[in-house]
Amino acid sequence: MKGELEKIFKRLYFVFGPQHWWPAQSAFEVIVGAILTQNTSWSNVEKAVAVLRKNKLLNARRMQRMPVRRLAGLIKSSGYYNIKAARLKSFLEFFSRHYSAKLGDLAGQEPAVLRKQLLAVKGIGPETCDSILLYALGKPVFVVDAYTKRILSRHGLAKEDAPYREVQDIFMRNLKPDVKLFNEYHALLVKLGKDYCRKQNPKCEICPLRSIKKD
């Protein structure tokens, strides 16, 4: 399995090159994007983030002062805007209550502790949590999303209904805990998923991984 995962990474990197994730100008912007992109295309999120930037709201303190009603109106393009505005608020409350809204303090926390705390925040599930840990805070945690599961199961490397932690463990037990590697690997899996591993119209016959065999 170890060699298999490394082989897949090398192939993806050779084919697609670096993906430059996470596209954002600050750690806080990554966190906001991670919440807004839940079950939503990134292009819709970009528009919402642009609106927030224009309104100088890519800042924890200012965003927290904004009424949730108005915040929701600003992020409409990202979909589920009422839910997501509430989720941004619940994160902000946690962030200011436990870390004084300081990113440095947040990043200084132990990954295992932080993971448990973030998962307890309403609106932050496993993927959003791990995206924050890896892409905003630089912790060596592998992010699993729908594409990751689909790609692994289609290549016989995981059960189709494998739970989040099980898929995550496949990567984390077999790869060095390297932030750069985890960053690029997950981004490449999303790229592969978008281009060749959609739910409908999967282009398996021309997938760059089609010749990768296990054992």
Place this chain on the structure above:
DNA sequence: CACCAGGCAAGTA
């Protein structure tokens, strides 16, 4: 038109 997108929580039995 149907279907999907870098999920999550709440409701039901």
Place this chain on the structure above:
DNA sequence: TACTTGCATGGT
């Protein structure tokens, strides 16, 4: 515990 449903915009 194991399904199901609501949330919502914008692109293919």
